[in-house]
Amino acid sequence: MLTDPLLKIRQEFCIKCYSCVRICPVNAIRVDVNSEFPSIIPERCIGCGSCYRACSPGAIIYRSSIEETKILLSSGQKVAAICDPMISGEFHDITDYRKFVEMIRQLGFSLVSETSFGVDLVARKYKEIFNNFKGKYHISANCPSVVAFIEKYYPELITNLAPIVSPMVATAKVIRQKYGPDIKIVFIGPCIATKDEALKFEGDARIDAVLTFVELRQLFTMFNIRESQLEFSDFDPPYGFKGNLYPISNGILQCVDINENLLTGNVITSEGRHNMLNSVKEFDSGIEMIKRHFNIFYDDGCLMGPGTSAGGEKFVRMSLVVDYANKRQNTVDNTTWNTDISSCENIDLSRQFLADDQRLPIPPEEKIDEILKMIKREGEKDNEVGCETCGYTNCREFAIAISQGLATTDMCHVFSRRNRQEYIKTLRTTNEKLARIKVALKESEEKAKQEQEAQKETGDIISTMLQKLLSGVVIVDEKLKIVQSNNAFIRILGEEASMVDEVIPGLAGADLKALLPIHIYKMFSYVLATDEPIENKDVQHEDNKISVSIFPIRSHKYVGAILRDMYAPEVRKEQIVKRLTEVIDESFDTVQKIAYLLGEGAAKTEQMLNSVIESHKNPTKS
Numbered sequence: 001m002l003t004d005p006l007l008k009i010r011q012e013f014c015i016k017c018y019s020c021v022r023i024c025p026v027n028a029i030r031v032d033v034n035s036e037f038p039s040i041i042p043e044r045c046i047g048c049g050s051c052y053r054a055c056s057p058g059a060i061i062y063r064s065s066i067e068e069t070k071i072l073l074s075s076g077q078k079v080a081a082i083c084d085p086m087i088s089g090e091f092h093d094i095t096d097y098r099k100f101v102e103m104i105r106q107l108g109f110s111l112v113s114e115t116s117f118g119v120d121l122v123a124r125k126y127k128e129i130f131n132n133f134k135g136k137y138h139i140s141a142n143c144p145s146v147v148a149f150i151e152k153y154y155p156e157l158i159t160n161l162a163p164i165v166s167p168m169v170a171t172a173k174v175i176r177q178k179y180g181p182d183i184k185i186v187f188i189g190p191c192i193a194t195k196d197e198a199l200k201f202e203g204d205a206r207i208d209a210v211l212t213f214v215e216l217r218q219l220f221t222m223f224n225i226r227e228s229q230l231e232f233s234d235f236d237p238p239y240g241f242k243g244n245l246y247p248i249s250n251g252i253l254q255c256v257d258i259n260e261n262l263l264t265g266n267v268i269t270s271e272g273r274h275n276m277l278n279s280v281k282e283f284d285s286g287i288e289m290i291k292r293h294f295n296i297f298y299d300d301g302c303l304m305g306p307g308t309s310a311g312g313e314k315f316v317r318m319s320l321v322v323d324y325a326n327k328r329q330n331t332v333d334n335t336t337w338n339t340d341i342s343s344c345e346n347i348d349l350s351r352q353f354l355a356d357d358q359r360l361p362i363p364p365e366e367k368i369d370e371i372l373k374m375i376k377r378e379g380e381k382d383n384e385v386g387c388e389t390c391g392y393t394n395c396r397e398f399a400i401a402i403s404q405g406l407a408t409t410d411m412c413h414v415f416s417r418r419n420r421q422e423y424i425k426t427l428r429t430t431n432e433k434l435a436r437i438k439v440a441l442k443e444s445e446e447k448a449k450q451e452q453e454a455q456k457e458t459g460d461i462i463s464t465m466l467q468k469l470l471s472g473v474v475i476v477d478e479k480l481k482i483v484q485s486n487n488a489f490i491r492i493l494g495e496e497a498s499m500v501d502e503v504i505p506g507l508a509g510a511d512l513k514a515l516l517p518i519h520i521y522k523m524f525s526y527v528l529a530t531d532e533p534i535e536n537k538d539v540q541h542e543d544n545k546i547s548v549s550i551f552p553i554r555s556h557k558y559v560g561a562i563l564r565d566m567y568a569p570e571v572r573k574e575q576i577v578k579r580l581t582e583v584i585d586e587s588f589d590t591v592q593k594i595a596y597l598l599g600e601g602a603a604k605t606e607q608m609l610n611s612v613i614e615s616h617k618n619p620t621k622s
């Protein structure tokens with residue numbers, strides 16, 4: 001038999017609505033923190049099928065038994081179908097149950113029987129236990145989800161589970177006793193948890209496959225089996241009597257007249273998800289006060305089992321079951337039934353249960369508080385009540401599940417909405433900031449562009465002006481490489497510099513050392529190192545006398561220099577003007593004295609000297 005997990009979630013169909021998480025009664029569905037997809041934890045699952053029913057996109061599927069049934073049917077071995085009496089509630093579209101039996105035979109089953117006889121047997125065992133109270137109250141063990149729930153979440157109650165096999169297993173034993181131990185058995189029913197229950201039994205209790213009603217319908221479609229083409233065929237014996245009431249929760253009690261009277265009876269029947277959880281909880285905490293046995297089913301009996309077709313209505317199904325049970329009990333021959341029951345007296349219907357504790361440790365209070373604080377639900381009231389949209393009854397339960405790694409904070413819609421709002425707010429602020437930065441960037445880009453253009457313009461002007469100057473001008477950097485120079489400078493340096501200028505216009509980047517004699521080069525080094533200017537220093541360069549002024553432009557970074565060829569005519573005139581002016585200034589006192597002595601003669605002397613100066617300033621007048 002296949003041992004794939006009973007249920008699985010197909011992520012490709014999952015819309016992350018978490019309906020499955022909310023409905024799971026035992027927190028067996030974990031949400032992955034990273035992918036946010038839910039996944040079923042098989043060890044924690046009790047096979048109730050609630051998640052399967054709640055998943056509207058059909059992302060959850062259960063383990064199919066169609067292929068293994070087909071293999072069994074084509075194996076050449078004898079295969080018996082044993083049908084749950086819930087067929088009456090499910091297959092009301094088939095006009096007569098005998099047509100239904102024939103349809104199953106058409107699939108290749110060599111024998112078609114019903115589990116109602118197994119119900120009759122098991123119910124008698126319950127009557128024995130309930131009527132012979134020996135100080136211990138029991139919980140019925142017919143619903144496999146209830147059994148799994150107790151084994152996993154109330155393991156100390158396994159000794160209170162009635163030690164009796166389910167009607168499915170009892171029927172398998174009966175069939176093997178009657179038709180031989182080798183016969184293969186396929187159970188057809190409304191439940192999916194029976195698929196896992198069947199895995200637990202071997203020998204004469206073995207169930208070789210479990211088909212849900214939905215799977216049976218699929219097989220009918222697959223093999224194109226329709227009742228209109230078929231004749232009646234009855235079930236193979238043994239026939240059940242009142243066991244056909246089994247799909248209704250208290251049907252098993254009524255089929256052997258177990259006293260349900262509120263005043264005189266000692267059995268409580270509980271059905272449905274909520275009631276199942278509460279009844280086990282109360283049995284655990286207060287059986288000494290309750291003082292009654294419990295007959296518990298997870299679903300509304302088997303009427304609404306997850307293996308039935310979707311859309312069924314509970315009370316319609318219940319009525320159909322009752323009608324069918326009535327019809328069948330009227331056709332059963334009491335003597336035959338009694339004989340059949342007697343022939344099964346020797347069949348061992350006992351069962352044991354295995355504790356499989358899946359309870360998770362409760363985290364320390366500080367941890368719970370920390371999580372409640374994180375999801376901003378630390379208020380006292382939040383601990384007691386909750387919106388339950390996360391799937392947990394209150395915020396405290398939710399915080400515990402987060403701590404146990406079963407849930408994530410995003411499952412709280414209040415928290416995620418608040419987070420989203422904060423995120424949107426942060427996004428908005430960031431966007432506004434970004435917009436402001438963008439504008440500022442554009443402005444500064446514009447400004448930089450303008451400054452660059454202004455600088456270029458100034459540079460061009462300075463460069464043009466430099467070229468117009470008669471004196472040589474050069475600017476060098478900290479490595480004494482030429483940054484800028486004018487034509488007069490190149491002219492003063494001589495022919496070699498002119499040749500370099502042809503290759504590197506303006507000598508930009510040229511090494512000053514290679515172009516100037518060492519004594520002038522050293523003057524540049526000196527100013528660069530000391531920041532002290534050198535003014536009008538006359539130096540010899542080749543055949544020329546040069547007046548050199550060197551001054552720092554930026555401390556230890558840039559140095560500028562003005563070089564004048566003292567033999568150049570314009571410089572000579574300038575020098576004569578300068579010297580004469582100095583003579584006039586220096587001789588002014590003397591001239592005044594002479595003027596005082598010579599009267600008008602002094603004015604003439606000054607006039608004469610000025611005209612000399614003028615004539616040198618402007619040669620055309622001379």
Ligand code: SF4
Pocket residue numbers: 007023024025026027028029040044045046047048049050051052
């Ligand atoms: S079958 Fe039931 S117990 Fe298992 S995961 Fe689904 S809801 Fe939970």
Ligand code: SF4
Pocket residue numbers: 009013014015016017018019020021038051054055056057058059060
């Ligand atoms: S019920 Fe669960 S598996 Fe189905 S779509 Fe919603 S989250 Fe996914």
